[in-house]
Amino acid sequence: MAEQGFVIVGAGLAGAKAAEALRAQGFTGRVTLIGDEPDRPYERPPLSKDFLAGKAERDSVFVHEEGWYSEHDVDLRLGATATAIDRDNHVVRLDGGETVGYDKLLLATGSSPRHPPIPGADAEGVHYLRRLGDSAKLKATLTAGTRLAVIGAGWIGLEVAAAAREAGAEVTVLEVAELPLLAVLGREVATVFADLHRARGVDLRLGVHVKAITTDEGKATGVRLDDGTEVAADAVLVAVGAAPNVELAQAAGLAVDNGVVVDSSLRTTDPDIFAAGDIASAQHPLFGKHVRVEHWANALNQPAVAAAAMAGQEATYDELPYFYTDQYDLGMEYHGHVDPGAYDRVVFRGDVEAREFIAFWLRDGHVLAGMNVNVWDVGDQLKALIRAEGPVDADRLADPNAPLEP
Template identity: 55%
Template sequence: MSDQFVIVGASLAGARAASTLREEGFDGGIVLVGAEDDLPYERPPLSKGYLLGKKERQKAFVHDAAFYEQQRIELRLGTRATAIDPAGHQVTLDSGESLPYRKLLLATGSSPRTLELPGGEARRIHYLRTIEQSEALGATLRAGDPVVVIGAGWIGLEIAAAARHYGCDVTVVETDRAPLRQVLGDEVGAVFRALHEAHGVEFHFDTQVRAFGALGDRLTHAVLDDNVEVPASAAVIAVGISPNVELARSAGLRVDDGVVTDAALRTSDPDIHACGDVASSYHPLAHEHIRVEHWANALNGGPAAARSMLGHDVSYDRLPYFFTDQYDLGMEMAGWFPRGGYDRVVFRGDPSIVDGKAPEFVAFWTRRGHVLAGMNVNVWDVQDDIQKLVRAGYTGKDVDLDRLADPSVPLDTLLDG
């Protein structure tokens, strides 16, 4: 059998896995296959610093080209894997070539969900997933024309903030009754609604775009379900992402909202691993499979998968972690809970928007006195304490919620006693 390791997905997760294999002493062949032409890069800048014109393009790349050459990591960019033969330990590429592998890692990520709408062939209708799409969107936003954003999730709201940065009139259309409600609930979702409204964003909730209006190929407006017409010279569709499971499914691997893995990131085939957006992995603390779409999961999941591929004892129990920057609000969040899986949000500090200024507070999602997740907003150097509280909550340790809400009580003392 070949001693070669193949990684499908030249992403942050894939690049981190490849470099970790070398760090751990693996001396065999490593091939990193990616559909995009660019070197592996990180995606947060695409809706944050790079989109805002505050970060240079090359800052998004995980490594420069010389790194891969020095580490003897073979890059196959602009190349798609089309099939996996688990029995023969082969990956087929779109060129017709087959790559043998001893171990295979799927880091194929996700793709934006699309909307097929009348008028959708008009110019300046954007999705955001790749660096080229970020550049095209940035060029549109810099024109300062009215923009409609479809979807009030994280990407939709970050794009809305970027559009306001460039002086665009912004309308956000969301099928739910509040932004981010599916991931944060009503209480904290209301904070983000107030933040954006304070910066001039107009929301339309409990509705959806059913068509675009255009003059020739130039977008002029969006038509909502209630026949309201929203003026727009550009649109961004940000209605979530779907894991790229096609390769795994056709290879007979177990798939259920992602490629299913155990805590060591092994799929149903012991010689195939998966990590990043595409993996639905068993979490040892949550005691169930969860799929995490955020940057930190790629950053940490790639190295964990690499070590598992090398036969190390791996139990990937990193807490889901996310951060965002919108206007003057900076936030970190750690933890996880299913939709509707909490019974109380505990605020430490006032989450109100005052005179348009973002607040400073910490929020905790709790259930029966257990901390499930925590978010620090414009409050720094507390994330380690938040993660300790979340880990304790997962193991069944409760905390005094009155003390949790009291800013005078140090977070690092809440687990004492």
């Protein structure tokens, strides 16, 4: 019998962790890891956090040491783009014309920043943050006195705004919603982040609509709003969300609906193809529906489940969604999942004004999610509260002297 070959398309954190998991779980067949970037797999959170802020060196972002892939017999192919999947012949086609055969295939193609259809969006001096080179280029612009305009007050936009302010740049953040992170956190908690950035000198403009990025001889000079207001800038960051890279899967005829549709073992509608990370819309046992999360924890944890399932083992991904942020002196962790407007109450425990608190999102007395701000080592308790079958006592949640338990 021919040696089994597993192929991973996407050499980011999810792809690298899948290769690691396959070897750690005892798979001895061929492992090919294909990525279209020139750099070996790296983690993306530092690109808007410590690396961008100059608190971490470039080498610290990589998932493995340079020699790890050869030492573990992983065929790492960088600068190679997968252009098609031939499901009938179990082959992945690359842009150079080469084909790579597979017994099992994992798609970990991640996501890409959205480009708004506005004039000037591709001008010189307009930045989109996704890759290591993007972060390095943006980092070079964040100096004292630089005027940075940030379009979008999501996690990336706010983290970059914080790094820019700490570097001495003048920052204007432009957001169409009434508050930053409104769809993610709701009004009660989104206000905390609005207050935080304004207190640090960010010109936060909410409820505004961007009409164009102004240019002079092809270089960005600022942003024009639909009311005619112009915001002068030396650099512009566009951070209006990301779209999952599902084109390869879609062209191959796999089910796609807000990402590549997979079951709880991360298997697609083709039993020999799996998906993990940003692109995976995975059936979640706790929520009873498909959930897609564009955060580091999925890319870190899903690959071990996918690797086990690829090797024929029973495996289920049931981790709760998790993400974190660091902005100025605010550190935060979030566990759980809340669809926009799906909660009926937010309970705070601690001092919100001092930004040392835990927030709980509830529906019918059940905890949907919990966020700890500058309060640490409570992750296990928050997850237990979310997984609790019955409703909780909201008054006990709010009492800092009461045990943090269901």
